[in-house]
Amino acid sequence: MKLARRTFLKAAGVAGVASIVSPATAAVRAAAGRGVLVDTTLCVGCRGCEAACSEANNLPAPAGDSAVLEGRRSTTPTAFTVVNQATAASGAVRYAKSQCLHCLDPACASACPVRALEKTASGPVVYHRDRCMGCRYCMVACPFGVPKYEYDRPVPYVRKCSFCAERQAAGKPPACTEVCPSGALLFGDREQLLETARTRIYQNPDRYLHHVYGEHEAGGTAWLYLSDLPFESLGLPADVGTGSYPELTRGALSAVPLVLTLWPPLLMSLYTFAKNRRGPDETGGQKEDPHA
Amino acid sequence: MRETATLPAPAPAREWVREKLLLGLDLGDYVRSLKTGGNALAFLIVVSGLAVIAYRFAKGLGSVTNLSQTTPWGLWVGLDVLCGVALAAGGYTLAAAVYIFGLEQYRPVVRPAVLTGFLGYLFAVFGLLVDLGQPWRLPYPLFYKHGVSSVMFEVGWCVFLYLIVLFLEFAPALFEWLGLRGLRRRAAEITIGLTVFGVVLSTLHQSSLGALFLMAPGRLHPLWYSPFIPIFFFVSSIAAGLSMVIIESALSHRIFRDQADPERGVDLDAITLGLGRGAAVVLFSSFFLRLQGLAEGGHWAQLRTGYGLLFLIELVGFVLLPSFLFARAARRGDVSSVRLVAVLAVLGVVLNRLNVSLVAFDWNRPARYVPSGLEVLVSLTIITLGILSFRFIVNRMPILRPHPQFASDGYTQRLTSERGGSPPLHSGDRVHLGHRG
Secondary structure, X not given: OHHHHHHHHHHHHHHHHHHHHOOOOOOOOOOOOEEEEEEOOOOOOOOHHHHHHHHHOOOOOOOOOHHHHHOOOOOEOOEOOEEEEEEOOOOOEEEEEEOOOOEOOOHHHXXXXXXXXXXXXXXXXXXXXXXXXXXXXXXXXXXXXXXXXXXXXXXXXXXXXXXXXXXXXXXXXXXXXXXXXXXXXXXXXXXXXHHHHHHHHHHXXXXXXXXXXXXXXXXXXXXXXXXXXXXXXHOOOOOOOOOOOHHHHHHHHHHHHHHHHHXXXXXXXXXXXXXXXXXXXXXXXXXXXXXX | OOOHHHOOOXXXXXXXXXXXXXXXXXXXXXXXXXOOHHHHHHHHHHHXXXXXXXXXXXXXXXXXXXXXXXXXXXXHHHXXXXXXXXXXXXXXXXXXXXXXXXXXXXXXXXXXHHHXXXXXXXXXXXXXXXXXXXXXXXXXXXXXXXXXXXXXXXXXXXXXXXXXXXXXXHHHHHHHHHOOHHHHHHHHHOHHHHHHHHHHHHHHHHHHHHHHHHHXXXXXXXXXXXXXXXXXXXHXXXXXXXXXXXXXXXXXXXXXXXXXXXXXXXXXXXXXXHHHHHHHHHHHHHHHHHHHHHHHHOOHHHHHOHHHHHHXXXXXXXXXXXXXXXXXXXXXXXXXXXHHHHHHHHHHHHHHHHHHHHHOEOOOOOOXXXXXXXXXXXXXXXXXXXXXXXXXXXXXXXXXXXXXXXXXXXXXXXXHOOOOOOOOOOHHHOOOOOOOO
């Protein structure tokens, strides 16, 4: 009887702990917040967004030479946005800037063990550099390969586009959208931008692919793209799926309280069973010394 | 023979160092006993490895590793952490078998298994510290900011708690060595609770190390990616743990045989065969689970590719084959074959962890990661430090044999009467593990 009570108390204690550590449900997902609509058919490839981004984030100025457009580029720890180009069969050249897409339910934020990456209610996925311990799980988790790491520094940090969260908080638009001369970057409420994107496709059905990249990709992203070329050719990965990434580990994490609650009583009953089967002779009624 | 009897009695502190640390030798003799080829090699590896680690902290991860923006995790995560933790699973497996399930015949191998577990985790964390960008922030997920939706957060907590559990499980041997009866009794009293907690924590983090990769469906090859990967990791860790115990006990075979006693002999052969039978069953269920994962994924066509070949080699050659070989050797009572198969099984788990974290990861991207020579050196350093620590402790503390003064029955009493202090393991009994020390 005594043992049974102890087992129960242990299980109850563990269950209590379990309820504390059990994963939070997707509270952040509800708020869609702000976004940007990138109409790649309007982009002229001036790379003004790159320069503005570097200036706003105190990064080295991007190369002035447009020859950089020849190769496929990715963002770096010192360049949070880069423009890539692709050529259509007709010979028309298209450009698309890449940066953090600010997912609605970001893989990086759910992967971070210290909440250094967080989705804010207004849209940006921000990075708290004072929390990051450098495990780089965010880089493993992000399906777009956005977080970049300062491998060459003794005290390194993750670097990525912050959607100019500080500028936004001050009522200003993101630096890149502010300087865009062609109207390719439209900053606003994501829901409205989605309407705008659908309207453009509806009104110009021959001009666009009938797909808004980012509406559903990786569970939806704050940044949305319109294009007349396959999105993949512009550096937007096609294999990210439409499900939310944190959902992938939610099942495994929900097993935690289950294991914490069920294992101890199960193991204790097995212990009791095994001990009783051994009979009272071996323990001799005395307190057992398991290490003897 | 020195004439120690005519010299003045040494100071107690010096005597303590001599008995407890220097294996009963004078400092000069002890240092001389360390001069072996194997030790020289180990020394060389550790010194150069520590220098590389110092350089890495001065110049950043990029200065010594081949990590890149597309490959954030390399050999240090794949080998030092993932394999280190998996191979240390013998601790909870054997503790559960003996203390919970009452499989008394395996008692002689519990302590080496728990010690391996403790050191395995300790050096996995050491490897993690080298790999983390800012290792001094390692306590952050524990005490500062809690990313409760992160698998990494769960792993961090479990490993932290389990390290404490393993230390406490190992503590009775430590206290026996120090002759602290009271503490030793306290530590022994909580064994069952610790074992249960250890199994719970191990279930969680062994599986969660696999769950880390659930986040990367587009990056891990479909043959390896499965929603069941946490279960695969958990079950294969048991096989790894059992196989490691078989290998270790074989290395310390001589010691076991020395203490064979007509009254209560340690039948290591029977233990090895039993562990082999257990490993056969676990490996078979591991194989069957992986097969289910394959069927669930339905990527049969991938089996015809190069990665498919690698997958089949891993699954058939390093899971199914050792399962059958274990079963056959155990049935025939062929102890040395069981030991050889254990090596195969351990290699299989290492192969699996490296496949998941490195080889089949980012399989469809142009940039391939190959560890740098310096990364390999650092990993070797950590492994060497682990082996040296194991040998240091085993040669001094009652790990492979019960401590004479603490044995419950009288079978070693005759040894204890010779000295007033705690009779240590004599230097002649030292475990060599290839070289002396």
